[in-house]
Amino acid sequence: ETGVTQSPTHLIKTRGQQVTLRCSSQSGHNTVSWYQQALGQGPQFIFQYYREEENGRGNFPPRFSGLQFPNYSSELNVNALELDDSALYLCASSDTGLEQYFGPGTRLTVT
């Protein structure tokens, strides 16, 4: 149990729709990262937030966006969903230490 929660657990959306995924970090963890894991692949870094500012982004288009809030929660928003966006989305939080604590993930299916 990492203390990181994500909602919803599963989600089914239609191509072209928009989706918001949520993550709640441990108190005091001011860095949150989001990863996309397609079936049978390793997680891919989407972006990272530190103290409510984006401070790193992977190779993902602008329709992937995020927010981090003062209460250690964060959101991942994806616009104009495509079939290839179907994946497990993981958030991970960290404090100033070395460890990242991963949440249980949200399984997104785009039909």
Added chain:
Amino acid sequence: ELKVEQNPLFLSMQEGKNYTIYCNYSTTSDRLYWYRQDPGKSLESLFVLLSNGAVKQEGRLMASLDTKARLSTLHITAAVHDLSATYFCAVPPRAGSYQLTFGKGTKLSVIP
């Protein structure tokens, strides 16, 4: 661009046998992570290796790091069925970064 390669990608082992998973990465980094993932589940942290020659052991798993060769190994001793899972190594692109680049994973099946 940082690249992380694992091999093998698939590994079928008999219970009681030993085997090693390899992780190579392309650029200098200050640490390396090993994670375990069960089907449909999230990532469980196994080891964080910080320095050249670092070795960590937990139960039947032992991880080591050679920063000069940019190589880490995860050694499995006397495998048991409960070790069946997918194992990932991950490396940040620079010191202090949390932006991990993962390998493709090694799917381990331990058979009786």
